Amino acid sequence: MTVEELESKIIELFVKNARLGYGAAGFCALYLIFGSGAQLLCNIIGVLYPAYISIHAIESSTKEDDTKWLIYWVTFGIFTVIEFFSGVLTSVIPFYWLLKCAFLIWCMLPTGLNGSNIIYAKLVRPYFLKHHESVDKFIDDGMKKAAGVLKRD
Known part of the structure; x- marks a missing residue:
């Protein structure tokens, strides 16, 4: 069964x-x-279905x-890191967990214009293309330094 068939069966189940x-x-x-536990429910919704469908996609x-x-997981990861460093948002923004859940559902919609594709095309990809060479060099230099430190011991 393809991922598209699985997604259409899930949509059909909800429509029926x-x-x-x-x-x-x-x-x-x-x-x-x-x-209480809204954060847990939101993260289950944002991880469980995408993880299951991702396994189907891999296979x-x-x-x-x-x-x-x-693309979904890149978007999810970036959002999670931003959320971690701006933890005050969860207590300041009313209905934060509902909004986050709606955002994650928008990112995983089975259409070409879902949130993940839009965010990737408009924000992530241009930034990556502009800066990936310097980041790659930084990572390579770090790996060489780490290897040098490990060889000394």
Whole structure:
């Protein structure tokens, strides 16, 4: 089964069971606003489905689905690092966990214009192309210094 087939089956399941889907979405939204452990629920939603679909993508024979989910994980990782260093956001922004969850769902939508693709194309890729040579040199220099330190011992 391809990743596209799996994603379409999941969408079909929610469409057929619209009441169940809306109920689950409503419950999750309320829990993300009022529940304790909202951070855990948000991170489960942002990791569990993408991880499962990523495994399917790895096992498939096509490259397109691999690229799609690699772009998601790059976006997720950057967002997680930004969130870590601006931890005050979680207490200042009302409904933070609901907004983050909505953002992550937008990033994983099964369309070409999902959040991950837009963020990657408009922000990450241009920045990477501009700075990757100097970052690569910095990493190589660091590895050489580390190797030199290890050889001395």
